[in-house]
Every structure is written in structure tokens, then in C-alpha cells.
Amino acid sequence: MNAMSSVLKATGLTKRYGKHLALADCDLDVPAGRVTGLVGPNGAGKSTLLQLACGLIEPTAGTLEVLGGQPGATAAHLARVGFVAQDTPVYPSLTVDEHLRLGARLNPGWDAGLARRRVDRSGLRPGQKAGRLSGGQRAQLALTLAVAKRPELLIFDEPAAALDPLARDAFLRDLTESVAELGASAVLSSHLLGDVERVCDHLIVLAGGRVRVAGDVDALVTGADSLEMLVLTHLKRAEAAR
Numbered sequence: 001m002n003a004m005s006s007v008l009k010a011t012g013l014t015k016r017y018g019k020h021l022a023l024a025d026c027d028l029d030v031p032a033g034r035v036t037g038l039v040g041p042n043g044a045g046k047s048t049l050l051q052l053a054c055g056l057i058e059p060t061a062g063t064l065e066v067l068g069g070q071p072g073a074t075a076a077h078l079a080r081v082g083f084v085a086q087d088t089p090v091y092p093s094l095t096v097d098e099h100l101r102l103g104a105r106l107n108p109g110w111d112a113g114l115a116r117r118r119v120d121r122s123g124l125r126p127g128q129k130a131g132r133l134s135g136g137q138r139a140q141l142a143l144t145l146a147v148a149k150r151p152e153l154l155i156f157d158e159p160a161a162a163l164d165p166l167a168r169d170a171f172l173r174d175l176t177e178s179v180a181e182l183g184a185s186a187v188l189s190s191h192l193l194g195d196v197e198r199v200c201d202h203l204i205v206l207a208g209g210r211v212r213v214a215g216d217v218d219a220l221v222t223g224a225d226s227l228e229m230l231v232l233t234h235l236k237r238a239e240a241a242r
């Protein structure tokens with residue numbers, strides 16, 4: 001378990017695409033050792049925040065520290081973060097085994113045993129081309145590639161959205177187990193509030209590029225409130241304030 005107190009710390013974080021303001025002056029402090037759910041309507045800025053956290057794009061203003069450093073600044077920092085992007089992209093013409101070999105070559109901390117165990121357990125055939133995998137199998141492969149880096153932080157952008165209920169159940173169980181096994185932290189964006197309620201113990205609600213609420217789920221969801229009611233209340237409030 002790492003001793004760091006924040007995995008993600010944003011101060012005045014702002015991202016513009018041309019004239020469009022995707023994130024506006026966001027302050028965030030995501031504690032280590034949590035599974036954080038990032039929720040919000042379409043276009044809220046969730047993918048933008050996660051891409052900034054992976055160093056795929058740069059902020060327009062403000063700062064974002066990930067694991068105490070600048071996202072994606074060095075190969076060593078990249079190795080500490082595992083990212084599973086929306087639609088869980090893989091290389092269609094490479095086989096499952098070739099993906100694992102590529103992962104081993106690109107990542108200094110690659111855990112070949114862990115990767116092999118996950119592939120066996122998910123029933124993925126080593127010789128199968130990734131382009132022929134089902135959505136659920138592709139998500140399992142993408143999760144394996146992210147986890148076998150043994151990152152300190154796993155970032156997931158709606159990874160389970162296209163999965164059937166059984167595949168989603170297996171994927172979420174796997175995700176939770178992987179985070180626990182690694183002693184890692186995770187940030188997961190999702191529209192599926194039931195999934196968030198099941199796996200997350202910290203919550204960020206984004207709407208219109210602004211942080212509407214952030215905190216531990218236990219502290220935020222009190223009394224008769226459910227996580228779904230809490231999120232809906234904040235989203236309706238944000239909508240009314242537009």
C-alpha cells in the first residue's frame with residue numbers, strides 16, 4: 001500500500017477545446033486507497049478529466065498532480081498509472097498472447113504471472129486475434145493489460161458500459177479484486193449508478209465542467225438517501241443553475 005495521501009489533486013483545473021470550456025476551475029483531492037466513482041451527464045467533462053490524469057492532453061490553466069507528479073511526464077510516471085479507455089481499445093490484428101508480449105516489452109514492472117492467471121481465469125484463448133473478441137472479452141484483455149503493469153493507480157473510463165449484465169458483473173468483481181490485490185487506488189467513470197454504488201467508496205459528481213460534489217460515499221449518502229438520489233439531486237441542481 002502506498003503512503004501517499006492523494007492520488008489526484010487538481011487546483012483551478014481548466015480545459016478548453018477552442019472556445020468550448022470542458023472543465024472550469026476544478027479543485028479536487030482524491031484520497032489514496034479508494035475506488036472513486038466519477039459521474040455526470042454526457043459532456044460533463046469526465047473523459048477530459050481522466051485524459052488529463054493520464055497525460056494524454058494538457059490543461060489550459062490550473063494544475064493537476066497525479067501520484068504527486070505531473071501526469072505522463074516520464075516513462076517511470078506512466079508505469080505507475082494503468083488506463084482503460086472508453087470502448088476498451090485493443091490492437092485488432094494482434095492475438096491475446098501478442099498483447100501480453102507487447103505489455104511485457106513496454107512496461108518495466110510487468111507481472112507476467114498475474115497477466116497469465118487473469119487470461120486463464122477469463123477464458124481468453126491466447127491465440128485468438130483481439131479483433132475477434134466479444135466486448136466483454138475485450139474489456140477483460142484491456143483490464144489485464146492495465147493491471148499487469150502493477151500500477152499504483154488504475155483509471156477506467158466507462159469500461160463496463162457495453163457489457164451484458166453477466167459480463168459486467170464479472171468485470172466489476174475482477175476490477176475490485178485487482179485493485180485489492182495490487183493495493184492500488186482507482187478512479188472509474190460511469191453512467192451506471194448501481195455499478196458505482198457497488199464498487200466505489202469515494203464519489204465525484206461533475207456537471208457542466210464543474211465539480212458539484214466530492215467526498216466519501218459513506219459521508220455523502222446519509223439517512224434515507226441512496227447514492228442514486230444524491231447524484232440526481234446534484235445533477236438537477238446543476239441543471240437548474242444553468
Ligand SMILES: Nc1ncnc2c1ncn2[C@@H]1O[C@H](COP(=O)(O)OP(=O)(O)OP(=O)(O)O)[C@@H](O)[C@H]1O
Binds near residue numbers: 022045047048
Ligand atoms: N477533442 C475535443 N475537441 C472539442 N471538444 C471536445 C473534445 N473532447 C471533448 N470535447 C467537448 O468537451 C466536453 C466534455 O467532453 P467529455 O468527453 O470530457 O465529457 P464526458 O463527461 O466524458 O461525456 P460522456 O459521458 O458523453 O462520455 C463536451 O462538450 C465535448 O463535446
